[in-house]
Amino acid sequence: MLGAANHRFGGDLDALRRHLLDGSHDWKQLGKDLLDRVPDPVLHRLDPHGDNGPSARSDDVFHLDGTPAKPIPITDANAMGLEWGYVLHDHGIEVIALTYYDRGPIVSWDTDLLSRVSDTPSLWAPTRPAPVQAPAPMLEITKPAAPAPAPARPRITR
Incomplete structure (x- = not known):
């Protein structure tokens, strides 16, 4: 979202x-x-x-x-079997772990899209901050240096 x-x-x-x-x-x-x-x-x-x-x-x-x-429309009466619910507020998205809670913490709309977000329902308590961590740093991939050329072999002639 x-x-x-x-x-x-x-x-x-x-x-x-x-x-x-x-x-x-x-x-x-x-x-x-x-x-x-x-x-x-x-x-x-x-x-x-x-x-x-x-x-x-x-x-x-x-x-x-x-x-x-x-x-x-999803209500308390027919939400059986659903695991997650989301409410789009003006200041962020409320994430509700339906198997544990009837409300959830808010994740701000300006949260970095690459943040690491837990999918453990018990961590989404409405009284706790959302279990969202800053993104992992981008790994830099560098090409290995080219190996030095092999020394020339002496040529044997007969």
Whole structure:
């Protein structure tokens, strides 16, 4: 969400909210297309092998009579089986580990996209800071110096 908010939607949180909530569908998954306009070096560090696919909508859900189903708002009564919840506030995204808490800490929208974020639900207590660490430093890869040429061998003639 941080990449989508800051790059694809240029900080326009209302546009991000409309994109996620106003469709006539639910989401199967949120994907790499939300990272449009993220600088290539950052995108490569986020997804070095290009494994993440595009977002996928659940457009193929129908009632028994054949009419398309409308999205179902998530409430306490029907959230069973969900692990995470997210609330998009103006000052950051609230991350809720639903298996442990009914609220969560806020991750500021200006958090570095390359920060290391824990996926351990018990660490996302609403009374603690979000378990987000500064990004690991970029490793510099240098080419080894070319080996010195081997000394010439004396040529033996007969």
